[in-house]
Amino acid sequence: MGEAKQIKLQMKKISIEFPGVKALENVDFLTMTGTSHALIGANGAGKSTLMKVLSGAYGHYTGEIYIDDEPVHIRNPKDAKDLGIQIVYQEVDTALVPYLTVGENIMLDYTVNDMGKKQMVSWGQIHKRxxxxxxxxxxxxxxxxxxxxxxxxxxxMVLIARAISKTCRFLILDEPTAPLSHSETEELFRIVRNLKLENVGVIFISHRLPELFEICDDITVMRDGEFVVQKSIQDMTQNQVVEYMLGRKLGDQxxxxxxxKGETIFETxxxxxxxxxxDIHIHAKKGEIIGIAGLVGAGKTELCKALFGMGKTNSGDVTLHGKKLRLRSPDEAVRQGIALVPEERRKEGVLVTESVTTNITAVNLKNFCTMNTFLNFKKEKNAAREVIQNLGIKTPSENTKVQNLSGGNQQKVAIGKWLMTDAEVYIFDEPTKGVDVGAKKDIFELIFQLAQRGKCIIYASCELSEMIGITDRVYVLxxxxxxxxxxxxxxNEEEILFYSTGGR
Incomplete structure (x- = not known):
């Protein structure tokens, strides 16, 4: 048997608009089966939107899509799947059915299609396959x-399994490594390499440049909804990619x-x-940024949530300004001066179907009420506009629904709402996950501003370069x-990694 014939996929002059937003303008994209292709750009560049067009999620675009120079019709997800185009979205929880088993989720497309034909499902076959x-x-x-x-x-992994359970010629992975540990990322890369050997084309949307340079053959850069450049990844450096993304030289991140630093004001x-x-013993001084480092599964998120009153049965002492805190609920934590920007922003950090204004003012509504009863919409809107301007949130208006913003701008909204409260301790759990270099820099500057105001910052992340770049001290979990x-x-990063992996 000879090698499988490579198939060419081409998108030409793709444009799409949403109310108040021109998301894509005349974008071209070209890739082949048997290769892995990086698609990269700052938040809001249009990467995910372009791939949603390709996967049939957005049907109201203009432009043409070709497979091996033959025009194809993709206006809904079924059209895309019938052509062997599958997508695994960044927000995994929205794509899975939590109360079904792993097997039922993997074989969901079969179950749904077969149910319409014969009303009988072989559960044994579903789990076997x-x-x-x-x-x-x-x-x-x-x-x-x-x-x-x-x-x-x-x-x-379950979502990737579902994608390759059917004939898959092109697999789109949107920020696939964001929730993964180093070893899990290596496992994903092994799967990607195997898929390439089986003549599947993998399209990688990611902000983690070192990973893209490790796994990808080609790279396409987008900026502000337009195509910038496509090259073989061997012909680019990481700094060049960042400069194409931002349209300018990259300053220090x-x-x-x-x-x-002041006296110790927070302690457990x-x-x-x-x-x-x-048995967690940590302390933080006024104006200090302390890091919580560790691999995925080390307990960083659990610690952040517990300090925000979300632990199952919290025990031990937590003191702020020498006063013991009772942290039995997030409501109590907020009232006692603790703020949390959670890891899973769409699920826990923002109200995706509400406006930017509603999100920004949600944690401090009493400040916008007259006589503690009626909401002063003008005051609320003005406050939201100020936060939007200060944080550089890219949004058509303060009334735009948060679900229509890019990942980095959603993260800025998740952080911005806490600026309305006068918290003493700010807990950030993986705040730069799925966020581009430009938005990362904005987030770091914001954190430094909070520290300058004398706030305690607890910064949990598995990004070791960020630990070194932003913190004063690091607790390794x-x-x-x-x-x-x-x-x-x-x-240094090596020492942090040594203790993260159980070194003594």
């Missing part, structure tokens, strides 16, 4: 486990600001959440406990 796919991918998850019990990384002793996090406390100026 899904088990085969998972084994082929080397994913060790039972097909009979409920999706609601999976980790974020496992959900990602981390602000260099010397912030005066023997703190546990009753589940994952145990391993298996739900603090493995090591490090002074940032005296450590």
């Amino acid at each position: 899904s088990k085969e796919i998972l084994e082929k991918m080397n994913v060790k998850v039972s097909s009979k486990k409920l999706v609601s019990e999976l980790t974020l990384a496992e959900k990602q 981390f602000p260099k600001i010397d912030i005066q 002793k023997n703190f546990s959440d009753g589940e994952k996090v145990r 391993y298996d739900g406990m603090v493995a090591k406390e490090l002074l940032t100026s005296e450590t």
Whole structure:
């Protein structure tokens, strides 16, 4: 048998508009099966929108799509799937049915289509076929486990398994590594390499440049809804890619600001959440940024949530300005001066179907009420406009629904709402996940501004370069406990990784 023939996919002069937004303008895109292609651009560049056109999610575009120079008709997801085009979205929870099993989710398209024909489903076949796919991918998850019990990384793998359960010629992965640990990312890359050998074309949307340079053959850069450049990835450097993305030279990402530290104002002793996090001793000074480092599954998110009153049965002491706090609910945490920007912004950080204004003012509505009863819409709108301007949130207006913003701008909204409250402790859980270099820099500057105002910052991330670039001290978590406390100026990424992986 000879090698499978490569198939060419081409999008020409693709344009699309939404109310008040021209999202794409005359965009060209070309890729082949058997290759992996990076699609990159700043938040709002139009990457996800272009791929939603290709996968049939948006049918009201203008322009042409060709497969092997033959025009094809893609106006809905079924059109795309029939042509072998599959997509795995960044927000995995919106694409899975939590109360169904892994096998049922993988074989969902078959179940839905077959139910219409013969009303009978062979559950044995569903689990047998899904088990085969998972084994082929080397994913060790039972097909009979409920999706609601999976980790974020496992959900990602289930979605990829669903995509390749049917004939798949082109697989689009939107920020696939954002929720994955280093070892899980390596596993994903192994799957991608195998798919390329099977003549599948993989299109990678990501902000993690080192990964793209490791796994991709070609790269297309977009900016402001337009095509900028397409090249072989070997002919580009990471800095060149960033400059194409931003349309300018890249300055230093981390602000260099010397912030005066005050006395210790926040402290935990023997703190546990009753589940994952145990015996946590940490402290933070006024104006200090402390890092919570660790691999996926180390307990960073669980610690952040527990400090925000979301732990199952919190125990131990938490003190702020010497006063013991009772953290039994987020409501109590907010009233006692603690703010949380969560990792899963669409699920927990913003109200996606509400306007930017509603989101920004939601945590502090009493400030916009007259006589604690009636909402002063003008005051609310003015406050929202001020936050939009200060944070550089790209939105057609303050009335735009948050679901219509790019990932980075949604993150700015998730952070911006807390600027309305006068919190003392700001907890950031993976704040730059799925965010481009330009928006990252804005977020870092915002965090430094909060520290300058004397706030305590707790910054949880598995991005080691950010730990080194932004924090004063780092607590490394391993298996739900603090493995090591490090002074940032005296450590490096290698040492943090050493303790993250259980080194002693």
